[in-house]
Amino acid sequence: MKIIVLMKQVANKDAVLRVSGDEKWIDESNISQQTNESDGYALEEALRMKEAKGEGEVVVCTLGAQTAKTVIKDALARGADRAIHIIADEVNKLSPYQIANAIADAIREENADLVFTGLQSDDASYGQTGVILAELLNIPHATIVIEVNRESLTDSSLKVKRELESGWHQWFKYNLPALLTIQSGISQIRYASLKGIMAAKKKEIRDVTPSIEAFAGAQKIERVYLPLKLKQTQMLGNGDAKAGAAELVEKLKTEVRVI
Numbered sequence: 001m002k003i004i005v006l007m008k009q010v011a012n013k014d015a016v017l018r019v020s021g022d023e024k025w026i027d028e029s030n031i032s033q034q035t036n037e038s039d040g041y042a043l044e045e046a047l048r049m050k051e052a053k054g055e056g057e058v059v060v061c062t063l064g065a066q067t068a069k070t071v072i073k074d075a076l077a078r079g080a081d082r083a084i085h086i087i088a089d090e091v092n093k094l095s096p097y098q099i100a101n102a103i104a105d106a107i108r109e110e111n112a113d114l115v116f117t118g119l120q121s122d123d124a125s126y127g128q129t130g131v132i133l134a135e136l137l138n139i140p141h142a143t144i145v146i147e148v149n150r151e152s153l154t155d156s157s158l159k160v161k162r163e164l165e166s167g168w169h170q171w172f173k174y175n176l177p178a179l180l181t182i183q184s185g186i187s188q189i190r191y192a193s194l195k196g197i198m199a200a201k202k203k204e205i206r207d208v209t210p211s212i213e214a215f216a217g218a219q220k221i222e223r224v225y226l227p228l229k230l231k232q233t234q235m236l237g238n239g240d241a242k243a244g245a246a247e248l249v250e251k252l253k254t255e256v257r258v259i
Helices: 037-053 066-078 096-110 129-137 194-200 241-256
Strands: 002-006 009-011 033-035 057-064 082-087 114-118 141-149 157-163 169-175 178-182 205-208
Touching (some): 002 037, 002 096, 002 129, 009 066, 033 066, 037 057, 037 066, 037 178, 057 066, 057 096, 066 082, 066 194, 066 205, 082 096, 096 129, 114 129, 129 141, 141 169
Parallel strands (some): 002 057, 002 114, 057 082, 082 205, 141 178
Antiparallel strands (some): 009 033, 141 157, 157 169
16 A cells, blocks of 8 residues: 655745735745645545555655755654655746646656645645646545545545535545545644654655656746725615615626626
8 A cells, every 4th residue: 555645835824924026926035834734634644544554655745945855854754654855946836737747747656556635735725736636647536535434445445525515525435546635634643753753864755856848838926915905885876775786787787797
């Protein structure tokens, strides 16, 4: 049983964010970084699955600059067996497709039984990378997973509980290999022990340099800015509900153009 866990480095939740001078992203020069929250839960679920089965390998995969090694080393200290680091600067300029494409190239030959990702990243919050990756790997995927039935795991299938709309959920059975995007709070995340930190120093970290073709199909961020607080209240109908409704419809037609 081989499980690959995707993990991303993001800005600390408590950091004070400021827009960079070029207005293309936030200024990260003096911001502490941390592991993306839902990715931490994905790692925990992978480690528990390995422990329940009594065998297997958990491989962490991170795409990012050299500073992302911090995320990798923390994951190895928590119990992951080895890691793959896809070296890429200015990750914020990459689309979910570009990221998924580079990851697919790096992990395809691993022939993993399961790929775990967090539901979404805490910075861009696209929630698309895992789904696109599953398509590129040609494997089934489950999103917003809130429980994994480890007892149901066989060499060919696994049952998981997915969160649906309006508080509903449903159990699904997936054929392996498969990809799961894990919701935060699915379990209690473990801390790295001193023994784990020492053992992590001897574990393999394979660096991968993606090809130029892997980053084809770019999307571009035009501008990052703080929301503008402008109050533009208009009173319609002068107290007459019918007249106000008629004016509203007219504005939606001629000004907003949504009807």
